[in-house]
Amino acid sequence: xxxxxxxxxxxxxxxxxxxxxxxxxxxxxxxxxxxxxxxxxxxxxxxxxxxxxxxxxxxxxxxxxxxxxxxxxxxxxxxxxxxxxxxxxxxxxxxxxxxxxxxxxxxxxxxxxxxxxxxxxxxxxxxxxxxxxxxxxxxxxxxxxxxxxxxxxxxxxxxxxxxxxxxxxxxxxxxxxxxxxxxxxxxxxxxxxxxxxxxxxxxxxxxxxxxxxxx
Numbered sequence: 552x553x554x555x556x557x558x559x560x561x562x563x564x565x566x567x568x569x570x571x572x573x574x575x576x577x578x579x580x581x582x583x584x585x586x587x588x589x590x591x592x593x594x595x596x597x598x599x600x601x602x603x604x605x606x607x608x609x610x611x612x613x614x615x616x617x618x619x620x621x622x623x624x625x626x627x628x629x630x631x632x633x634x635x636x637x638x639x640x641x642x643x644x645x646x647x648x649x650x651x652x653x654x655x656x657x658x659x660x661x662x663x664x665x666x667x668x669x670x671x672x673x674x675x676x677x678x679x680x681x682x683x684x685x686x687x688x689x690x691x692x693x694x695x696x697x698x699x700x701x702x703x704x705x706x707x708x709x710x711x712x713x714x715x716x717x718x719x720x721x722x723x724x725x726x727x728x729x730x731x732x733x734x735x736x737x738x739x740x741x742x743x744x745x746x747x748x749x750x751x752x753x754x755x756x757x758x759x760x761x762x763x764x765x766x
Contacts, residue, residue: 555667567731568611568614571610571611572612573611574610575610575611575613576715577608578606579606579715579716579717580716582599582602582603582606582716583599583717583718584716585598585599585602585720586598586599586719586732587718587719587720590731591633591636592633593631593633593636596631596729596731596732597631599715599732600625600628603626603734604625607620607623607626607763608620608623608707612677613673614739614740614741614744615740615741616740616741616743622761625762626763627763627765627766628731628762628763628764629731629760629761629762629764630720631731631761632731632760632761634671635729635730635731635759635761635762636727636728636729636730636731637669637727637728637729637730638725638726638727638728639667639668639669639725639726639728640667640668640693640724640725641665641666641680641721641724641725641726642665642666642667642668642724643664643665644663644664644665644666644679645661646662646663646664647662647663648660648661648662648663648684648740649654649661649663649665649681649689649750650664650719651681651693651746651747651748651750652736652747652748652750653695653738653746653748654706654745654746654748655691655745657745658747659683659747660683660684660685661681661682661683661684661691661747662681662684663679663680663681663682664681664716665678665679666678666680667680667692667726667728669728671757672757674755674756674757676755676757678692678694678754678755679692679750679753680692680711680752683714685714687714688714689712689713689714690712690713690714690718691709691711691712691713691714691716691747692702692709692710692712692728692753692758693707693708693709693710693736693747693748693749693750693753694707694749694753694754694755695707695708695749695753695754695755695759696754696755696756696758696759697755697756697757697758698758698759698760698764699749699754702736702740702758702760702761702764702765703759703762703763703764703765704739704751704763704765705745706736706738706739706748706749706759707736707748707749707753707754708722708734708735708736708762709733709736709762710728710730710732710733711726711728717732717734730759730761730762731760731761731762732762733759733762733763734762734763735763736748758765
């Protein structure tokens, strides 16, 4: 679910802002819980989309600027494609500390701990899995593809961000990657947000026409 990431919180110092952000994250977790319980398929995905649109249109911690919320319609997506729902093995790798750049000078510290590999249309893909080096931690999986900067956000999209509840589930060492649920970071909507962008090693050489798009 697109929203702020460390180190910048949009909660700010206004009275009640932290409670609002707490509520927002709880609602994000609930939306993904329903998606996990609903299983695979377009109907579950449409319900996730509807709940996400409602959150963006109405919540005080929406990534949409307050002045633009009244005119907000729906988030644009590519058509649902079941071929982009994958269950892949998370393979461990030698741990490596990395600092992932934001759009400006900020960085966020992660530990690269694993990778996922799969084949799409004859193309071998390998994506790194990162663990947020902060209290509680969380799995982070951003990516770019050949649509980035054209049909989708230049800085890439997020697939997993378990610290914020964006998680479609796993079983033992197998994880669900459903690119229909890929979404833009909050900085795609407003410069109020500071977000880690997909690093070069998570760039795919093929188009991923699933998930959120620009228009």
